[in-house]
Amino acid sequence: MEKSKPWIIPVLLIVISGLFGSYFYSQGSAPVVLQPPVEAFDSNPLVLEAATEEPQPQLSEVVLAYCQNPYQTTCNQRWPSVDPSGQVRPDVSGEVRALRMMRTMVQENPNWTADQVQENLAIMIYTDQRRERALKVFNWAKAQILQWVAEKSDVFNDIERQALVERIQAVTLSMPPPAREYAEAVDLITKNAVYYERTSAGELRLRVGGAYLMSTTSWYNMVFTFAHEIAHAIDPCEMKSFGLVPRSYNSLIQCFVDTDWIEEERRNCGSLEQVSEVFADWVASEIFSRALSQWSVDYTPEEKISAAINSTRDLCEQSVEGHTLNLSYHQGPKTRIGKILGQRPELQTILSCPNKTTNHYCALTSMESSQ
Ligand SMILES: [Zn+2]
Numbered sequence: 001m002e003k004s005k006p007w008i009i010p011v012l013l014i015v016i017s018g019l020f021g022s023y024f025y026s027q028g029s030a031p032v033v034l035q036p037p038v039e040a041f042d043s044n045p046l047v048l049e050a051a052t053e054e055p056q057p058q059l060s061e062v063v064l065a066y067c068q069n070p071y072q073t074t075c076n077q078r079w080p081s082v083d084p085s086g087q088v089r090p091d092v093s094g095e096v097r098a099l100r101m102m103r104t105m106v107q108e109n110p111n112w113t114a115d116q117v118q119e120n121l122a123i124m125i126y127t128d129q130r131r132e133r134a135l136k137v138f139n140w141a142k143a144q145i146l147q148w149v150a151e152k153s154d155v156f157n158d159i160e161r162q163a164l165v166e167r168i169q170a171v172t173l174s175m176p177p178p179a180r181e182y183a184e185a186v187d188l189i190t191k192n193a194v195y196y197e198r199t200s201a202g203e204l205r206l207r208v209g210g211a212y213l214m215s216t217t218s219w220y221n222m223v224f225t226f227a228h229e230i231a232h233a234i235d236p237c238e239m240k241s242f243g244l245v246p247r248s249y250n251s252l253i254q255c256f257v258d259t260d261w262i263e264e265e266r267r268n269c270g271s272l273e274q275v276s277e278v279f280a281d282w283v284a285s286e287i288f289s290r291a292l293s294q295w296s297v298d299y300t301p302e303e304k305i306s307a308a309i310n311s312t313r314d315l316c317e318q319s320v321e322g323h324t325l326n327l328s329y330h331q332g333p334k335t336r337i338g339k340i341l342g343q344r345p346e347l348q349t350i351l352s353c354p355n356k357t358t359n360h361y362c363a364l365t366s367m368e369s370s371q
Contacts, residue, residue, distance in 0.1 A: 066305045067353035070342025071334050074309045075316035083306035084299060086217030088313040091192035094211030098125060098190035115179070122176035122189055125210035131175055134208055137222040138173045142230055144287045149234075152248075154366040160246040167233045167242065171196070171204045173226075182207065192314075194225050196232040198241075204233050216314070223291045224284045224311040224341075231283035235276035237269035248364045252279075255362035261335055277330045281340045282362065289346040296350070304351055312337045 066073040080087040102121050106112070112120075149156065149164045156164065174181055182188050191209035198204055206229045216222065232238060236253060239245045256262045256278050266274040288311045296304050315333045330336065341347065348356045 060301065062305050063301050063351060064354070066308060066342075067348065067351060067355070069338070070308070071338030073305075074312055074337050075333060077309050077313060081218075081306075081310050081313045083218055083220055083310040084303050085219035085295070085307070086221075086310075088218050088221050088310045089215040090318050091211070091215060091314060092318070094192050094209075094213070094215030095190055097214050098211045101125070102190060118179040118186055118189065119177065122179040122182075122210070125189060125214065126176050130213040133217075133219075134175065134213060134222065134226075135173060137219055138206065138226045138230075140291075141223055141227040141287055142168060142171065144290055145227060145230055145234075145283065148283075148286060152364060155248045155364045156246050160244065163239075163242065163244050164234050164246070167204065167238075168230060171206060171230050171233050174205045174207050176210075194229055196229040198233075198238070206230065218307075218310040218313075219295070220288060220291060220307045220311040221314060224288045225314075227287035228280045228284035231280040232276060234283075235279040237273060237276040240269050248366075249279075251365055252362060256282075259339070259360055259362060261331065261340060261362070274329060274331060278340065281331070281336050285341040285344045285347065288341070289344055289350060292347070293350050301352065308341075308347065308351060312341055 079093075080089045098121070101124055102117065105117055105120060105124075109116070109120075145168050146165060149161060149168065153161070176182055176189065179186065179189065185207065188207060189210040192211040192215055193209040194206065194212055196204070196206055206226065212225075216225075236245060236249050239249070253262075253267055253275055256275065257264050257267055261278050262274045266272050269275065288308075292304060292307055292311075296307060299307070312333075315336050317333065331340075343361055345356060345361055
């Protein structure tokens with residue numbers, strides 16, 4: 001008679017804890033340098049396996065599907081959406097986790113003041129690892145936008161270029177702890193939101209909700225998100241407030257209108273404008289393309305697509321109660337993902353899209369040719 005197998009349970013436990021351990025670990029794993037983020041493979045071996053075992057014909061189908069319809073391919077992706085650098089989860093998932101942490105903290109420390117709760121919550125959510133990762137991607141995106149401006153010597157004159165550079169350089173990334181960093185926006189610690197703001201003192205800064213840092217570990221999503229927010233420092237309406245709109249912006253905005261990225265009546269800065277959001281998406285798609293080009297050297301075609309999907313995965317409608325897209329300033333995802341990102345020629349080249357739609361993509365034109 002065969003003896004019972006006492007080793008089965010320990011082995012099963014090891015396998016299960018291995019699977020879930022790596023799953024949860026990947027939430028906190030921070031890439032060390034801004035190189036192709038291959039180390040993230042270690043934190044999610046299942047992804048690597050799936051990617052390498054995929055038969056070749058299917059890879060090209062995935063590429064074809066994204067190239068033909070970036071919006072649908074991105075928004076039909078199941079959650080969590082995984083690329084070689086990390087994951088994107090629904091907005092609500094980070095918020096639920098943050099609120100649960102707060103509830104547990106209040107239950108375990110009934111004598112704490114609201115300030116003490118916020119302080120400790122900020123420490124728990126904005127860990128060194130998460131802060132470092134965000135800061136690295138922020139600095140990388142900022143440097144790339146500066147580089148992009150420097151490359152446009154035929155587009156911006158010296159005065160314009162200097163103003164753009166100064167404004168980009170002035171943008172900082174503000175994150176707790178201490179919680180008083182967000183003193184007048186303390187809810188942000190549990191929110192999935194990232195935004196740019198110009199303070200009454202003229203300070204330019206980005207703020208990052210704690211829930212965003214918990215929902216998103218993908219470098220590609222962070223690059224797109226941070227580049228979008230940094231670009232607001234030089235968007236047409238911010239430059240108008242600053243008193244210096246680069247001349248080449250006029251033909252760019254005209255192109256935004258001509259390609260139906262914005263409606264004619266929403267091109268002018270003011271309460272109904274959408275031009276600043278379209279501009280920020282347009283810059284972000286440029287910077288994301290640079291990120292993918294630099295970091296995806298060893299990627300399979302499918303991995304490149306997963307990175308493209310994750311760059312804008314959170315811009316989709318999310319079929320979750322309480323989640324609504326703010327469409328008063330932003331375009332809908334069909335335009336943001338499908339056109340502004342998806343039709344960018346550089347991206348289509350990196351992804352090896354067979355039918356490029358390069359003819360109609362908006363670009364800055366040199367001062368000579370725009371006159
Ligand atoms: Zn924006």
